[in-house]
Amino acid sequence: MLLFLLLLLSPLQWASAVVEDGLLNNGDFETAPPGGFPSGGGANGVGEGVATIPGWNIGGIVELVESGQKQGGMILIVPQGKRAVRLGNEAEIRQGLGLEKDYTYAVTFSAARTCAQLESLNVSVGPASQAVDLQTLYSVMGYDAYAGAFKAQSDDGEDDVLAFRNTGMEDDPTCGPIIDNVAIKKLFTPDKPQDNAVINGDFEEGPWMFPNETLGVLLPTNLDEEISSLPGWIVESNRAVRYIDSYHYDVPQGKRAIELLSGKEGIISQMVETTPEKQYNLTFTFGAAGDSCQQPLAVMAFAGDQAQNFHYSPTGNATNQVANLTFTARAERTRIAFYSVYYNTRSDDRSSLCGPVVDEVRVWGTSSAAEMRACFVGFLSMLLVVVMVLV
């Protein structure tokens, strides 16, 4: 009886340890440490670090910075709310997560540079790590949201520890990156629709986005299609692409889409299943994001050995249009890919990167005459067998 109760209880206990989608425990660093926030902000705060931060383990000089706090005449950027953390040279923050083994999780966070030129963060979950380069400033706000993806590998979810580490070694040890708004999302890979060889072609499944994520989420280089924050797709270029939502941008369909940035330095691609020698059509919707991006906008699309430029020239009030490309598959997997033809910036600040939006990507086959014949012959022989069996 006791054993039975234990069996009944254990999965419940286990389930309660599983991390939920959204902001992590004190992921916004707004919870005061015991004894309160270090007082005075910049006056005595710079470079001194804190002893504890609720919800996190810390290593090295980690500071809680406050919005409005100055350093050398420069106001530090706090992406959201009143507080964020700054990591000094080789400093680290960690939080244990209850993850489910073999699932892929996306970690979203906001990060800002301070005084260093080359800032890079090492983000890891257990043994898997990703280097996120903060060198290029994508938005004029001075910070950006980024997402990385990790596969939960440990048998005990408690062993999955998320860590952010500043790998920099600056002369000024306080010139490290600022981190805020850390969230997680368990990803699933959408089923392939019957009439479409593209997985997640509408980009509806992706990393966590806060309802007020006005800058979208940057998806940095990720070459592993099995572990991608955008299921089905990889970002195969050096630069990031931006994952955007319909609350802050013009999204052609559904709630999510991709904005291509940095010209041919921002490429998304997918290997789709195809039948060799069969003809296919690739169609997609592309347009303007409604973020005052300076035109012209154009998308370069690839499908197998075909490549074509599509210029944005909407009719009437439309903010998007449909493009199509016909190709013949040469193998059982065919690469489709997109990048922005131009290197666009916004017309209001002339520095934030922007570009064309891509959505509703479809690849579907055209039954060739040969296939129809093969199909017909197959049907005839089946009919013959049935007739023979009956006779």
Ligand SMILES: *[C@@H]1O[C@H](CO)[C@@H](O)[C@H](O)[C@H]1NC(C)=O
């Ligand atoms: C991140 O840091 C860990 C631990 O120091 C190291 O093993 C790993 O190679 C680093 N990852 C990257 C991508 O630099």
Ligand SMILES: *[C@@H]1O[C@H](CO)[C@@H](O)[C@H](O)[C@H]1NC(C)=O
């Ligand atoms: C954004 O949303 C979070 C909760 O979802 C909230 O705590 C925060 O104050 C919001 N930030 C802004 C700038 O509205």
Ligand SMILES: *[C@@H]1O[C@H](CO)[C@@H](O)[C@H](O)[C@H]1NC(C)=O
């Ligand atoms: C285009 O927008 C204008 C102003 O918003 C509106 O009056 C007009 O009906 C729209 N035209 C079409 C074809 O939607």
Ligand SMILES: *[C@@H]1O[C@H](CO)[C@@H](O)[C@H](O)[C@H]1NC(C)=O
């Ligand atoms: C494909 O695009 C061409 C123009 O590029 C257009 O004329 C044609 O109607 C489109 N076909 C489909 C099936 O959308």
Ligand SMILES: *[C@@H]1O[C@H](CO)[C@@H](O)[C@H](O)[C@H]1NC(C)=O
């Ligand atoms: C593929 O596109 C071509 C050219 O636009 C068109 O003629 C053909 O009907 C399309 N195939 C299918 C299956 O829609």
